[in-house]
Amino acid sequence: MDRRRFIKLSGASLMLWPTAPVWSQMPSPNQPNTGKKLIWVLLRGALDSLHTIVPSTDSSYRQHRPKIANDLLTSALPLSADFALHPALQNLYSWYQAKQFLPIVAVGSGYDARSHFDGQDFLEAGLGHIDHDSGWLARAVNSHQSQGLAVSQTTPIAFRSSEQATTWYPSRFRQTKQDTYAALLDLYQESPSLLAQLEEGLATQQLLRDSGTASSGKANFKELTEACGTLMSAENGPDCAMLELGGWDTHNNQANRLNRQLTELDQGLAALKASLGSQWQQTVVMVSTEFGRTVRENGTAGTDHGTGSCMLLAGGAINGGRVLGTWPGLKAEQLYQGRDLKPTSMTFRWWATLLAQHWGLSEKQLAAVLPGSQKYAIELVRGG
Amino acid sequence: MRTYDQTNMAIIAANRFGYGLRAGDDLAPEQAKIWLKQGLMAPMFDKQLPSTTNMMATIAKNRMEKRRLKDDAQQLDSDKKRYPRQQHLAFLEHQFNSLIHAEHTIQWRLLAFFANHFSVTAQNDLMWVLAPALERDAIAPNLLGTFEALLLAVIKHPAMLIYLNNERSFGPNSKLGRRGKGMNENLAREILELHTLGVDGGYSQTDVIELAKAITGWSVANPVKENSAGFRFRDKGHEPGQRQLLGATYRQTGQSQGEAMLTTLARHPATRHHLCVKLARHFIADEPSEILVREMEEAWLQSGGAIKQVMLALIDSAESWKPARQKFKTPHEFVFSSLRLLQPPTIATKRLASALKQLGQQPHKAGSPAGYPDTEADWLGAKALMTRIDWATLAAGRYRRNADELMQTALADSASERTYNKVIRAESRAQATTLLLLSPEFQRR
Numbered sequence: 038m039d040r041r042r043f044i045k046l047s048g049a050s051l052m053l054w055p056t057a058p059v060w061s062q063m064p065s066p067n068q069p070n071t072g073k074k075l076i077w078v079l080l081r082g083a084l085d086s087l088h089t090i091v092p093s094t095d096s097s098y099r100q101h102r103p104k105i106a107n108d109l110l111t112s113a114l115p116l117s118a119d120f121a122l123h124p125a126l127q128n129l130y131s132w133y134q135a136k137q138f139l140p141i142v143a144v145g146s147g148y149d150a151r152s153h154f155d156g157q158d159f160l161e162a163g164l165g166h167i168d169h170d171s172g173w174l175a176r177a178v179n180s181h182q183s184q185g186l187a188v189s190q191t192t193p194i195a196f197r198s199s200e201q202a203t204t205w206y207p208s209r210f211r212q213t214k215q216d217t218y219a220a221l222l223d224l225y226q227e228s229p230s231l232l233a234q235l236e237e238g239l240a241t242q243q244l245l246r247d248s249g250t251a252s253s254g255k256a257n258f259k260e261l262t263e264a265c266g267t268l269m270s271a272e273n274g275p276d277c278a279m280l281e282l283g284g285w286d287t288h289n290n291q292a293n294r295l296n297r298q299l300t301e302l303d304q305g306l307a308a309l310k311a312s313l314g315s316q317w318q319q320t321v322v323m324v325s326t327e328f329g330r331t332v333r334e335n336g337t338a339g340t341d342h343g344t345g346s347c348m349l350l351a352g353g354a355i356n357g358g359r360v361l362g363t364w365p366g367l368k369a370e371q372l373y374q375g376r377d378l379k380p381t382s383m384t385f386r387w388w389a390t391l392l393a394q395h396w397g398l399s400e401k402q403l404a405a406v407l408p409g410s411q412k413y414a415i416e417l418v419r420g421g
Numbered sequence: 422m423r424t425y426d427q428t429n430m431a432i433i434a435a436n437r438f439g440y441g442l443r444a445g446d447d448l449a450p451e452q453a454k455i456w457l458k459q460g461l462m463a464p465m466f467d468k469q470l471p472s473t474t475n476m477m478a479t480i481a482k483n484r485m486e487k488r489r490l491k492d493d494a495q496q497l498d499s500d501k502k503r504y505p506r507q508q509h510l511a512f513l514e515h516q517f518n519s520l521i522h523a524e525h526t527i528q529w530r531l532l533a534f535f536a537n538h539f540s541v542t543a544q545n546d547l548m549w550v551l552a553p554a555l556e557r558d559a560i561a562p563n564l565l566g567t568f569e570a571l572l573l574a575v576i577k578h579p580a581m582l583i584y585l586n587n588e589r590s591f592g593p594n595s596k597l598g599r600r601g602k603g604m605n606e607n608l609a610r611e612i613l614e615l616h617t618l619g620v621d622g623g624y625s626q627t628d629v630i631e632l633a634k635a636i637t638g639w640s641v642a643n644p645v646k647e648n649s650a651g652f653r654f655r656d657k658g659h660e661p662g663q664r665q666l667l668g669a670t671y672r673q674t675g676q677s678q679g680e681a682m683l684t685t686l687a688r689h690p691a692t693r694h695h696l697c698v699k700l701a702r703h704f705i706a707d708e709p710s711e712i713l714v715r716e717m718e719e720a721w722l723q724s725g726g727a728i729k730q731v732m733l734a735l736i737d738s739a740e741s742w743k744p745a746r747q748k749f750k751t752p753h754e755f756v757f758s759s760l761r762l763l764q765p766p767t768i769a770t771k772r773l774a775s776a777l778k779q780l781g782q783q784p785h786k787a788g789s790p791a792g793y794p795d796t797e798a799d800w801l802g803a804k805a806l807m808t809r810i811d812w813a814t815l816a817a818g819r820y821r822r823n824a825d826e827l828m829q830t831a832l833a834d835s836a837s838e839r840t841y842n843k844v845i846r847a848e849s850r851a852q853a854t855t856l857l858l859l860s861p862e863f864q865r866r
Binding site: 082150153191192197203205206216218220223226230234237238239242284288289335336342 | 589590598602605626781788797798802805806807814843847848852856861
């Protein structure tokens with residue numbers, strides 16, 4: 038239906054707005070929608086992987102961290118012979134037992150300086166260099182002909198360069214009257230960028246109204262993940278989404294701060310699973326952070342910016358219940374530049390592996406989505 | 422027949438450099454440049470607002486009382502609990518009033534720019550009062566002086582020292598360090614990456630550590646034990662010895678070592694370039710022209726980094742007066758330019774702060790030392806626009822105004838035919854005002 042006709046109609050009754058949400062207006066995909074969901078959670082601020090997937094048998098660990106490691110080593114939940122999980126991650130632990138959680142240790146993006154902002158941009162671009170206009174998830178949904186959702190006020194870099202992605206975020210303001218929207222659609226006829234954002238905003242609003250998701254407007258992570266799951270499991274809902282959670286830059290008081298942060302992450306992911314319902318079985322959740330933190334604790338019971346970190350994979354489609362990644366060791370001579378965990382595998386290559394196994398992207402498609410990043414020959418996805 | 426003219430310098434001046442005109446304002450286009458230059462003065466803060474020492478001491482006392490009461494399973498009384506947020510609101514109320522009612526606002530835009538450049542986040546009781554205090558104590562008085570003076574004042578302010586964890590950062594070979602108190606590199610890294618050279622400014626990890634060592638001991642007085650508040654150099658925590666930064670040796674001892682490094686960094690060509698590009702990006706265009714940046718850098722060089730001279734160069738540049746609106750207003754700019762136009766009789770500070778939060782730009786809550794972003798890609802998103810629409814609807818409905826007069830003030834003859842007709846023919850006065858605020862011409866500057 039063309040826009041002018043819509044505006045005409047809307048004068049009569051906009052409540053009967055027949056326009057479907059942005060993702061159902063897309064040209065119908067070549068491959069039938071398989072319903073396989075891909076969700077990326079970006080932890081902004083650099084999660085300390087050593088305080089999350091604890092290298093419990095590495096004898097250097099305790100020496101590097103006299104203040105913050107002891108309690109953790111006692112309370113961490115055993116995963117494999119060599120690793121244990123932070124006790125706040127209770128849901129992830131139960132998923133590990135159910136073989137739906139798969140941590141990968143000593144992962145790096147290839148970004149080798151220590152700026153949060155550049156590190157995040159680098160990760161979101163997925164190109165091996167910073168590009169503010171093209172993101173890896175945007176290229177992935179373009180390639181897979183699926184629809185993306187950023188749970189965010191504006192489009193994060195990861196979703197830039199796709200017409201198939203939109204944004205959603207809760208608001209506490211009263212709803213604007215429908216005729217104002219109609220007038221604005223007309224007002225923006227000569228302003229393409231404003232018009233595009235307005236149309237997407239309206240489509241998303243409509244979808245939420247249809248699904249009856251009421252938001253309390255308080256944007257904590259659990260509510261965001263819940264809404265994300267609801268939107269994704271709607272009929273013709275997006276099959277790719279991005280969530281963000283900040284607060285990981287623990288230069289001081291790390292033990293207490295990460296207790297709170299990891300609890301929020303764990304509960305948010307549990308809410309995501311619950312709201313996805315049966316779709317969880319076909320879901321892959323990837324959790325990344327821009328880089329790791331120093332292996333040695335600093336003088337204020339925290340850690341500073343580092344290099345290698347971890348990647349967390351979860352979901353019904355994940356072939357989990359094991360810890361992957363080659364452990365580089367924590368002896369002084371084994372550290373990257375004498376201070377950081379040395380990455381032994383590449384973030385982008387793990388993503389490529391997942392895109393191939395979960396979404397069936399071909400080598401050629403992968404080369405466009407994550408150029409230069411070969412997939413690993415290891416089964417991450419059940420039957421993948 | 423109405424004329425269409427985008428070159429009105431009064432409209433460009435008020436919107437590009439300030440928060441727009443107030444209802445009823447009438448600025449002659451030929452006066453626009455002079456008028457802008459008259460506005461380049463230090464922003465004034467209400468003398469009634471409590472001093473930083475006073476606020477820090479109150480919070481320290483309240484914290485002690487809270488601990489005592491906790492032992493008896495009791496709670497702090499609610500006035501004392503609310504104290505930090507209330508002081509914060511008192512600052513905001515004062516600032517919001519100036520932004521909405523003052524004739525000149527270029528100095529407030531410049532203050533907001535540097536407050537964001539040196540962004541700190543209100544993340545606990547102390548930071549709620551220190552974040553606005555940083556603007557009043559360190560930024561406002563140095564806003565039109567040299568960047569060097571501004572940098573030193575900001576880094577030594579308790580807000581920055583505490584936010585970036587330097588107040589307890591002590592050198593490993595200092596007296597305190599040998600007793601087990603350690604160092605962290607958070608503030609030093611952000612000084613290099615964000616405040617001065619910029620991320621591509623050519624420093625190394627070693628430079629970060631050397632600067633971090635040079636500013637060990639830069640701390641904050643304990644208002645209870647030391648009977649004062651504010652910057653305190655703790656010699657016992659300062660890493661002894663000479664340091665190397667960017668290839669130069671610093672043989673100073675004590676506090677002057679860090680000061681000498683900050684002075685060098687403030688005068689560095691990479692800093693000059695970083696700041697001039699960022700200022701031009703803030704005021705003029707997401708991708709500012711090289712000519713403009715060069716003119717500003719020239720003024721910086723000639724004046725030894727005098728911010729006022731750089732601003733004068735910005736105002737005098739032909740690049741700043743192009744008719745095309747190249748900037749999409751941030752939520753902050755959008756809200757205050759709307760309210761200047763609407764001139765509400767009273768301001769509900771708390772509600773307004775909450776609106777800014779919903780719009781994505783809560784004061785003192787950037788959540789990262791990089792501050793809020795400053796380009797269209799960061800602010801124009803589907804959800805952001807929907808939230809803006811909701812807010813504009815509320816604001817326009819609350820203060821009913823004559824939209825065609827407002828349109829004349831805000832846009833003069835620069836409203837397109839489409840915008841003009843939509844506003845004039847809207848179904849209600851409230852809707853006309855809503856559409857004016859949301860028009861492409863008003864959302865861009």
